[in-house]
Amino acid sequence: MDMLAIDLLPPLLKGLQLTVLLTIFSTILALCIAFLAGFARLSKFRLVRGFATVYVEVFRGTSLLVQLFWMYFALPMLVDIRFSAMTVAIIALGLNYGAYGSEIVRSTILAIPKGQVEASIALNLTPFQRLRRVILPQAWSIMLPSFGNLQIELLKGTSLVYLITLAELTYQGMMLRTYNIAQTAAIFIWILVLYYATASILTFIIRLAERRANVGRG
Amino acid sequence: MIQNIQINLDSNIDLDKALPQPIVRYRNVTKAFGDHVVLKELNLDIMPGEKIALIGPSGSGKTTIARLLMTLERPSSGTIEVNGEMLWHMQHKGKLIAANEKHLHRMRSSIGMVFQHFNLFPHMTILQNVIEGLIQVRKTPKRQAQEKAMELLTQVGLQNHIKHYPSQLSGGQKQRVAIARALVMEPQILLFDEVTSALDPELVGEVLDVIKGIAAKKDTAMLLITHEMDFARDIADRVIFTDGGVIVEQGTPKEIFENPKSPRLQNFLTRFLSDRQSEPYKANKEIAAGNDL
């Protein structure tokens, strides 16, 4: 049955490779920013809090696609540097999802019962030890499911970078269409299936991480 | 099984019509949750207007007996009759099949229940809680419904709280509203599932008094699952003791509390009554044994 159209796969898989790469790098960047900005928003220094809040509200309040376009088309006009599409994509995805991630970090840290902090003080742990040994391990297992959801959103976000001509999965699919317009349906179905498969693998990985993080909890 | 039922119905018709018929009959009712058998071949008749206290240790199946009648659980086997008609089965083309929702809806109108955790509707006022059933189910006009509701709310002593919301009331008040809400539907039998167990001790009395008042005035049959032994003794025509999913002993309050026959019941009563400082029972035991107090 030619509906299966396996011959469409090779170029699509090449695109998927780039999608996965993009996802991995953006996720790492987003995670770093999430923790940085999340903690910055909890800082006692008003200036630090202010900067972080402005960053978070701006990137959460504007659209990912607008941010992508701005960095790719508008920024070069401002500072006369040309970034590659890949760089722009990673930075935009990282900044955008990092902003959402910082909210998860901030609200989770705030939700840790005050008693944990007090117990740590009573045991004479330093603030750093308190953070590393008591607060973060508990916060991490609470944050994981929300991070998991954000991860899926990030994966979907990578599909938009095709509009700044990055040859990831969606781009490859659109290109294929121009050569085989009759197979449009098969192409899109394959793309959807590949995204879903990737999303499922990501979800599985997060579940494993959740289980590891929850070892020993009743 | 169908043949047996036919025979029973026939023998009912042969009985002298002057004798009152039970309004509820449990016939060989078994209920299992997975492997766990909660009720074993229960047989129980409840007569019109009868007040029955159901006592026994936790897990003995008391609550399940009530929930099966209120159609909150389905029996694993056996039948329940209400006013001579099957509750969980119905006739279809000459055969007896499992009842559908329409049948259950019709049968349910004779049964009411008051819950341990009140289950009042939090988004409605007290008055609205009580009239809701009348308006939605009985299609009573609003004016009439409000009149009936006020009557009952006055009976339970909450006529000054009709515009309040459940969250503004104490546990005892909430339970009294729940009783009014169930009563206003005029069921033939009212089930009380440990209605004071979730209350602070000082609020228990007001609820029990209300129930005693209703028992005295109304001819509604009542099935009261309770741990309050004094209350059971005061109010019940019959006390039933269940343990391990079966009825171990039943009789009048005097028989059950002063002359328990089975060791299980004796055990239960000593355990229970000594915890709850109910001296009369122990005192009677002493007197019966010929000892001085």
Next chain:
Amino acid sequence: MWDWNYTWDILPELIKVVPLTIAITLAGFIIASLLGVPLALARRSKSRWFSIPVTAIADFIRKTPLIIQLSVIVFVLPQLIGLSLPPFFAGVIGLGIHYSTYLSEVYRSGIDAVPKGQWEAATALNFKKLKTWIRIIFPQSIPPTIPVMGNYLIVMFKETPTLSAITVVELLMTAKELGSTSFKYLEALTLVGLIFLALSYPSALIVRAIEKRMQRRGRSVLTK
């Protein structure tokens, strides 16, 4: 560098498109809200023949990119069943279907949060199924979900630029057109970003305020 004259020139052009963008958002939100209800009920259905396929499909739609789904509506439907929708409708429907999967989750969690005792009280009073839903369950399940729904409304608003990929004329598309003729992308795109911020940030603050107020009031109404 930045051309202020040009900025003031194009600002009216961009603002003109705002009502349309909001219309797209609202239309999509209405579709998502309506579609979410049967979805939520189907997913809660006791019959597995119903709940499992519906959950699988909803999961599939939720975890795959909107842009592909929009492309399916615009490019595949004409081929498959001869249905050629204008971009606006294709965009609104695609947006609505995609987000109905999120809203059905919200509805589901709202319904699950209603205590089991409420269902039992309704049974004890002999309520019919429909009456139970309308008089007892929905009044308790919906209010806590309102702030979350408000958030999704804002999310959908920020998703509208994706529709530019299927040539729906909204803010980003307009900025691209303006930029392509003048090659001045900086002003156009920055203005678009600012317009989004100007609309979504206050809305987010309003939703947060509503949430706080409901927590203060709601807590007293929704306890036993």
